[in-house]
Amino acid sequence: MANVQLNTPVLIDGILNTNFFNGRVLAAEDLTALQTANAQQRRQLGRSIGDGVASGLEVTLGTDPTVTVLHVTAGLGLNRMGDAVALSTDVDLAITTTLQVQNATNGLFAACQPPQGMIATNLDCYILTISPASGLQGSAPMTSALSCGFASACASANVAEGVQFGLLPLGVPNTSNTTPLRSQALQLYATLAPQFITLAGLTGTAASNLEAQLAPSLSKFRNALAHLCFGTDVLAGFPANPFAATNGVSQFEEYGLLDALRDQGYLTDCAVPLALVYWTAAGVQFVDMWSVRRPVFPTAASELWSIFSGRRRIAEGLAMFLQFQEQIAWLGIQMGGLGSVNAQSWFTQLPPLGAIPIGAETGGSGAGAIGFLGNMTYRGPEFIEGASLQALMRSSFAYPPIDPATGEFIWVYTVRENIQALDNNLTTPLQAYIVFSNGHMPYKADARFDGSRWDYSNYALG
Known part of the structure; x- marks a missing residue:
């Protein structure tokens, strides 16, 4: 902690803007520093607005049963770092369970790399995320001091901003302090997993009969996972002890499976969650957007009373309504x-x-x-x-x-x-x-x- 004085500028770790003046010799590093400062300023504005999905980025399962494809619509989101995550066109995303790490040492978002490992999980559930990405495109002539103004080589002309998708396993902690809702989710999973292995080997009437038999448990499992992401089980304890805090931070500031993934370092501040995918031996059973998708909302005004002083609970209340309506429509079909x-x-x-x-x-x-x-x-x-x-x-x-x-x-x-x-x-x-x-x-x-x-x-x- 630094000591400062009244009426004295505090410039510690401030944004460095390039200072232009007549006669200054500019190098590429100076213009890069200007771009960096602009990006940092945009991130400050983005963090003040909040994180979540601003528009679009809706996820549905592809219609071809022979390939596992998720359809993602064009849209815009903001991550927790304040970066805009923009997908300019609808895409069909072929998904795999192997985490693929791309090399992105060049460009604007080299820091936004996915985690380097997989989470040990006992559920076949994954969170689809979207993060900003960048890469070099095109070429431009490059001269040197000894080339007399003639191009002697080429370098990349542009840094293109884009996105990358990730698939993170979602696990439900199985501990001695587990809540009834978590126990119910684990029990439902233990019932469903072997049945879907059996279903994968069936066809015709036998497959249809087993699907009908599993339908109520599958629906409850989807609903239980959604409310574990909402933190319903944790927040139920708030009225009994709203003053519970550690170092001035409410114990109810973080709750739900998404916060648990962030604490473990697997769901990074670069990523915006889009949908929950339940992928079994018999194929993808459902894609649930609103269990993990949230509209954009800013951070709470108070860390001690974050439930009342922010818009998170209102945003989650809306997500809870939309998740239910999405599931009801799914069941109707x-x-x-x-x-x-x-x-x-x-x-x-x-x-x-x-x-x-x-x-x-x-x-x-x-x-x-x-x-x-x-x-x-x-x-x-x-x-x-x-x-x-x-x-x-x-x-x-x-x-x-x-x-x-x-x-x-x-x-x-x-x-x-x-x-x-x-x-x-x-x-x-x-x-x-x-x-x-x-x-x-x-x-x-x-x-x-x-x-x-x-x-x-x-x-x-x-």
């Missing part, structure tokens, strides 16, 4: 509908708010919700006005997820505009749906005079 899916058998955690599509044949009455909610404790479905829907969704990001196994109470709603449209014209392609929310959230279905519709309101007998 895999199972040919959600008729056989119920929360307690197919999910380990539910988001604080979710939207479930139900069959239009129910007339939008919400009867389709009963199958999904099963034996859970809930009230409804009750009518809410569409004017309340966005506010309800946004406020849910600050609430904890729902454990369907505990009997925790939840609210269930139908949206008046959706039901009214279905009642008025059932031939129009329109998706009926219900919305469930954490029971600790304020009740939103109270009828209001001149604010609710007579035929689409909730009544109480006095």
Whole structure:
């Protein structure tokens, strides 16, 4: 720690900008120093904005079953160092389980190399990441002091900025202090892994029957991994001891599997997580973006109260909602509908708010919700006005997820505009749906005079 004085510039480790003046002899090193200073200044701005995915960079599994390809759309992200990570065009990425380290000693991002080793893991799960990369392109003539102005050689003309993809194994620590959610994930993995080895050798009806048998466990495994990445199990202890801190830093500043990978040095500050990939002997079972993907958000204002003083939990609440909706859509495709899916058998955690599509044949009455909610404790479905829907969704990001196994109470709603449209014209392609929310959230279905519709309101007998 250096001693400094008031009203005196502190220049220790400051950015060095090239000072130009008439008569100065410039060398390549001076112009390189200027580029370096500009890059450092951009990184400062980038770090103040935050890290995450700004747009695009969506990951889906390729449609060819004979090759393992991930389709990544063009987009922009920011890593924790403040570097922009820009992919200018959609790409098809062939993935392998062997970590490939590229030599990038030349260029702008030589420091952003992937880790040199693999993580010991007992799961066939990987995190797809994207990092900045650079390389030399083109050629330009080069002269020397003795060449009389004539080119005597060539050198690289440009440094091109690009990206590189990485695949990091995601492991769930199996320790004596493991949480119930981690134990559940490990148990699900132990059940699924040998079954997928068996599935790899089956075809036809036998393969279809085993896939149907494994579907609920696979769904719960996907959901459990997502919430381990969200840190749901760790954050559950925050209300009991919010003052837990070490050296002025909250013990809840870091949580979840992504932070664990960063602490181990495998997920570097150069990398932006894009998706979680579950790759088994029978092929890729799912690609889950929102378990690890986050929108851009800045660091918290306080290290002691980081949960309240930053936007991380709000960003994760949004990611939790989107992960659930992505998984529900996936299940609808895999199972040919959600008729056989119920929360307690197919999910380990539910988001604080979710939207479930139900069959239009129910007339939008919400009867389709009963199958999904099963034996859970809930009230409804009750009518809410569409004017309340966005506010309800946004406020849910600050609430904890729902454990369907505990009997925790939840609210269930139908949206008046959706039901009214279905009642008025059932031939129009329109998706009926219900919305469930954490029971600790304020009740939103109270009828209001001149604010609710007579035929689409909730009544109480006095």
